[in-house]
Each structure stands twice: as C-alpha cells, then as structure tokens.
Amino acid sequence: MIATSLRLLIGSIFLGVCFSSVLAQDLTGFDIMKLADDAQRQTNDSSFNRMQLSSCKFGVTDGRITCADRPRVKSLESVAKNYGPELKDTKSVTVTLEPAAERGIGMLSYTYDETDRDNETWLYLSALGRVKRLASGDSDEDTEPASLFGSEFTTEDTETGKLEEYTFNILEETTTAGREVWKVEMIPNEERAKKTRYSRQVHYVDKERHVVLRSEMYDQYEKEVKRLMASRVELVNDIWMSRSLTMMNLVTNRLSNMAFVEIYTDLDIEDEFLSQRTLTDAAYRETELEKLRAQLN
Numbered sequence: 001m002i003a004t005s006l007r008l009l010i011g012s013i014f015l016g017v018c019f020s021s022v023l024a025q026d027l028t029g030f031d032i033m034k035l036a037d038d039a040q041r042q043t044n045d046s047s048f049n050r051m052q053l054s055s056c057k058f059g060v061t062d063g064r065i066t067c068a069d070r071p072r073v074k075s076l077e078s079v080a081k082n083y084g085p086e087l088k089d090t091k092s093v094t095v096t097l098e099p100a101a102e103r104g105i106g107m108l109s110y111t112y113d114e115t116d117r118d119n120e121t122w123l124y125l126s127a128l129g130r131v132k133r134l135a136s137g138d139s140d141e142d143t144e145p146a147s148l149f150g151s152e153f154t155t156e157d158t159e160t161g162k163l164e165e166y167t168f169n170i171l172e173e174t175t176t177a178g179r180e181v182w183k184v185e186m187i188p189n190e191e192r193a194k195k196t197r198y199s200r201q202v203h204y205v206d207k208e209r210h211v212v213l214r215s216e217m218y219d220q221y222e223k224e225v226k227r228l229m230a231s232r233v234e235l236v237n238d239i240w241m242s243r244s245l246t247m248m249n250l251v252t253n254r255l256s257n258m259a260f261v262e263i264y265t266d267l268d269i270e271d272e273f274l275s276q277r278t279l280t281d282a283a284y285r286e287t288e289l290e291k292l293r294a295q296l297n
Contacts, residue, residue, distance in 0.1 A: 029185070035210040036203065075096070077095050114162075124279035201217050225251050243259065
C-alpha cells in the first residue's frame with residue numbers, strides 16, 4: 001500500500017513538472033509581458049514609497065558607466081493605489097521633498113488598462129501655484145511624453161497596461177545579469193504608433209521573478225535611443241521588485257537613477273488623497289501624509 005502511494009506521489013510530481021514545462025513552452029510573448037505587467041502593477045497597490053532620483057551626464061570609464069558631472073539629486077514621496085474591477089487601473093501622486101527650492105512640486109497620474117482610454121497626468125508647480133495637464137504616452141497630441149521631474153524617465157516609460165496595442169515576438173531565451181530571461185520584442189500597432197516615440201521595444205524578462213531586468217527602446221530609424229537597467233531585485237511583501245532603476249538616454253548621454261529607499265504596501269489610502277487637491281492644498285497633503293506615515297510604525 002505504501003509502495004503504491006509512493007508511486008502515485010512520484011507520478012503526480014512527474015506529471016506536475018511536465019505540465020509546468022509545457023506551460024512554460026506554450027507561453028507567448030503577450031503572456032510573458034502580461035506576467036511582467038501584472039508584477040509591476042502589484043508594486044503599486046496601496047503603496048507608499050520614498051525615493052531618490054539622481055540625474056547626470058554620463059560617460060564610460062574603464063568599461064564602467066559613470067557620471068561625468070555632479071548629479072542632480074531629488075527626494076520624493078509617492079503614494080499609489082489600484083482601481084477597477086480587476087485592479088488594473090492605477091492612481092498615483094508623487095511629491096518633491098528636496099531640494100528645498102522644488103519642495104511641493106507634485107505629479108498626479110491616472111493610468112488606465114483599457115486601450116480606448118488615454119492616461120492622464122497633471123503637474124503642480126508650487127512656485128506658480130497652478131496645475132498643468134500634461135501630454136501622456138497615450139495622447140495623440142503632437143508633443144513628446146512628459147519627463148518625470150526633469151529626469152530621463154517619461155510618463156510613457158512608467159506605464160502599465162494597454163498590451164493589446166502591441167504585437168509580440170519572443171526573440172530568444174538568454175541570460176542577463178546572471179539570470180535566465182525571455183527576450184521579448186514589442187511592436188506598436190498602427191493606432192499605438194501614433195502615440196509613442198518608440199518604433200519598438202525589447203524587454204528582458206526574468207523567467208522566475210517576472211521582473212523586467214533590461215529594456216531597449218528604438219526610434220523609427222532602428223536606432224536605440226534609451227535603455228533601462230533594473231538592479232537590486234528584492235522580495236518585498238511577497239512581491240519581486242527592483243529597488244534601483246536606471247534610465248539611460250543614448251541620444252543626450254544623460255541618465256537618471258530612481259532608487260527606492262523605503263517601500264511599504266497594503267496601506268489604507270483614502271481615495272480623495274489621489275486627486276488634484278493633494279497637489280494644491282499643502283495643509284491637506286501634509287495631514288494625510290502624516291496619517292500614512294503613522295501606518296508605517
């Protein structure tokens with residue numbers, strides 16, 4: 001009886017391994033990017049982050065990429081929450097803490113999963129005391145996506161969703177940063193092509209953790225114009241995420257690094273906080289932020 005049970009157990013394990021292998025082989029480029037997209041979206045759910053954003057002109061010294069001038073460093077706080085029936089839409093607000101001259105500058109973003117709904121972004125300039133609506137990566141306006149706080153990251157670079165607007169090709173299975181990855185090409189369809197500056201993107205997706213470790217963005221002339229590198233991938237509240245993202249602009253030779261200094265998830269965030277009031281009403285913003293900070297203890 002024990003021998004029979006053992007054989008059944010071994011058989012079940014073998015079948016499970018084979019089934020998992022078949023599933024892995026059957027994954028399409030869309031499936032892989034959806035895994036990565038869902039993983040990225042999870043990091044935004046009811047989250048509060050403290051970040052350091054550094055930007056500089058870069059050069060290559062002894063094969064290493066280094067800043068060629070003194071980096072501009074900004075400290076930021078960001079709050080985000082997912083919405084919708086399947087929690088695929090995200091609302092987020094990010095506010096500058098330092099330098100003092102830029103304290104209070106904020107950005108409010110609504111990212112929608114639906115292909116027929118444009119994302120929305122507003123920037124608040126504290127010195128001018130007004131909110132400005134920005135063009136997003138999904139806008140068909142004749143402008144480029146907005147820069148995030150003067151960095152090499154744009155609103156388009158940080159989006160999730162709208163995968164249906166692309167076709168996908170698995171170029172190869174390879175390794176990067178010592179990890180096994182899928183190398184997936186994303187090509188915008190005709191409608192999406194009107195709204196993006198990239199003719200195609202190539203992503204290196206960690207097979208185990210579903211984190212994008214590297215991305216290459218190309219222009220209409222097939223020239224690589226930007227490159228994103230992810231590092232310090234850690235398990236935070238059962239979610240794999242990169243704590244350091246470096247965006248290199250290969251046209252201007254500038255780079256920006258977004259370092260996540262502190263990460264908190266599963267917080268109680270009021271819906272009203274993710275609105276323009278948080279940008280314009282400093283007293284309200286600080287009161288609500290203090291409530292969030294109190295949940296961290």
